[in-house]
Amino acid sequence: MIPVQGLSGKRVAVLGLGRSGLSAARALDAGGAMPVCWDDNPEARDRAEAEGFDCLDLRKQGAFDDIARLIVSPGIPHLYPAPNPVVAAALSAGVPVDNDIGLFFQSFATQSWDNFDTAPRVIAVTGSNGKSTTCALIHHIMEAAHRPSQLAGNIGRGVLDIDPPHDGEVIVLELSSYQTDLARNLTPDVAVFTNLTPDHLDRHAGMGGYFAAKRRLFAEGGPDRAIIGVDEAEGQYLAGQLSEGASDDRVIRVSAETKLGGPGWCVYARKGYLSEFRKGRQVASIDLRDIAGLPGAHNHQNACAAYAAARSVGIAPKVIEAAFRTFGGLPHRSQTIAEADGVRYVNDSKATNVDSAAKALAAFSDIRWICGGLQKEGGLGALNAATASVKKAYVIGREAAQFAMQLEVDAQVCTSMAEAVAAAMDEAEAGDVVLLAPAAASFDQYDSFERRGEDFVAEVTKRL
Structure with a gap:
């Protein structure tokens, strides 16, 4: 568990008591905060009370008196198509609204890191399609490279449920637009944008709002390295916004459709071959055609993104290729x-x-x-x-x-x-x-x- 820092002794409301809500309540309690829980479902409230948490109807007048923050589960709308009444009440009372992702980034680093040779790093992946496969593949590469790693977010464990990181560990997070849209803290070391296709448009008031939610991971977080799929206009725009120029290798452009080049850093797949270019020169190539766990152009895009993320934390191309060949794929996805x-x-x-x-x-x-x-x-x-x-x-x-x-x-x-x-x-x-x-x-x-x-x-x- 990652105990929440910065809220000790304060009452924090938790709305929604599914996996992320209960996880947030536990982590708040472990960090010395006083969680106050609510869910419209009586069975969910019963589960929380069975763990010893206080439940308070956050819909009642005065419920947010002396509340320091409201933590909202991903499925609950906070703005579009209309804010949940509890969220609206919190905002009206001037109470900050956050989610478990924000709490995670607020609390991840601790003083124990002073004794580490290599600080733990977070790779966060967002986009419309391929997030789960890309995250699972990055995690698989880390394990193949004998780097300690944990997988969390929308895949694996809840972000606050993971174990405190070891020296040099890599945490791989899958983040949806619901999560990136609301988190008050977003500070990954490496951020990945896979692609963008229409989805969840009612929750974001259209395509522009949906893209804006994804963009927050990069604009708010300021990652050391940004890996951007540029096969859609939005990805090209995002890469351009983050880069100081064509040779700025803090941005790695990724494509499964176009041969990329130029003086910067890029990874692309064409005709079944993955190529890495840097400073105008090819530095590595992998034949993806016979890798059973990564069939098709959509998985080749996932492979490019995972490859770039692994290279960003120092994994060698040959190690990545060997890991690709032992990747079994995710259940129900090719x-x-x-x-x-x-x-x-x-x-x-x-x-x-x-x-x-x-x-x-x-x-x-x-x-x-x-x-x-x-x-x-x-x-x-x-x-x-x-x-x-x-x-x-x-x-x-x-x-x-x-x-x-x-x-x-x-x-x-x-x-x-x-x-x-x-x-x-x-x-x-x-x-x-x-x-x-x-x-x-x-x-x-x-x-x-x-x-x-x-x-x-x-x-x-x-x-x-």
């Missing part, structure tokens, strides 16, 4: 679960929208594609442009027939995962890839994309 009789089985249940499914389809050839579910707005028109490698689709979901009618490939209505997997496996030939990339949410049949992916794995496993 995860190879089996290979048998020349057929590869890939679980990408996290591909819950058209864009992510299109990237999954672009990563493979000779695909037997399991898709369908609770369709999102916008239709499947953009997805059809990515189906050139699809031999046949096997459609699941309660509205499988309507989903199948929108596809421009041979499609079989299966409805259930069991039927889809059985049909795909019966028809698969050596060289084929049986790919679950639903292009839809899971909630018509499953309570999460993870449960859907687990069902796919179970059905494949029992037939092999």
Whole structure:
């Protein structure tokens, strides 16, 4: 645990008692603060009280008298589309609003570091897509390099739940726009921006607000090194704002679409090869094409970002390449679960929208594609442009027939995962890839994309 510093003896309100809220309450208590908790859900309040925390209805008049700060969980809106009434009351009372990320950066460094040979460092990753894979890959590289490392944030443990860092340790954080938007302290040593595509627009009042939330990690934090994906205009703009000029190597530009150059520091992937350039010269190259845990251009972008982050903390290219080759990927994200009789089985249940499914389809050839579910707005028109490698689709979901009618490939209505997997496996030939990339949410049949992916794995496993 990271005990919260700077609030000892003060009453601090905690709104939302899920994982991050309870973690914040524990860390506040460990640092000598007096947490006062609230959640609209009585069961959540019961859990907090069972741990000995006081619960106070923060909606009542005068609730913020003598409160030093309000800590808000990520799922609770603080500004758009409208502030939660408790947040509004805190702001009206002049009480600062923060979250667990702000508390972490406020409290991470301690006097014990004076005895360290190498100060611990924080690598924080944000962006729309690829954050989890990029973070997991950085953490895997650190372990392969025998550097102590912990993984936290939206992946792994809560930021305040991690152990106090060791000498030279690297903390890898996955941060969402909800987290970067509100944190009062953001001071990573290395900050990574993967990419930007529309998401959470209601919470940020549009694309500009969404980008602004991501940008805070760099503008507010002032990292020693900024790694910026420049395949979108926003990334190019951010890199330009942070850099003092073309040769400023505090900014590392990353691309999975464009050959980069110039006198600065850049990492890019083209035709399956990752290249690192610095001061106009190539200093390293890695062939990514046969690395099973990183298939497709979207994973090559993740590899470039992770490579740049690892290089920023002194890891050698050969060590990074060796780590790439032992990276198994994350569950439900382009995860190879089996290979048998020349057929590869890939679980990408996290591909819950058209864009992510299109990237999954672009990563493979000779695909037997399991898709369908609770369709999102916008239709499947953009997805059809990515189906050139699809031999046949096997459609699941309660509205499988309507989903199948929108596809421009041979499609079989299966409805259930069991039927889809059985049909795909019966028809698969050596060289084929049986790919679950639903292009839809899971909630018509499953309570999460993870449960859907687990069902796919179970059905494949029992037939092999």
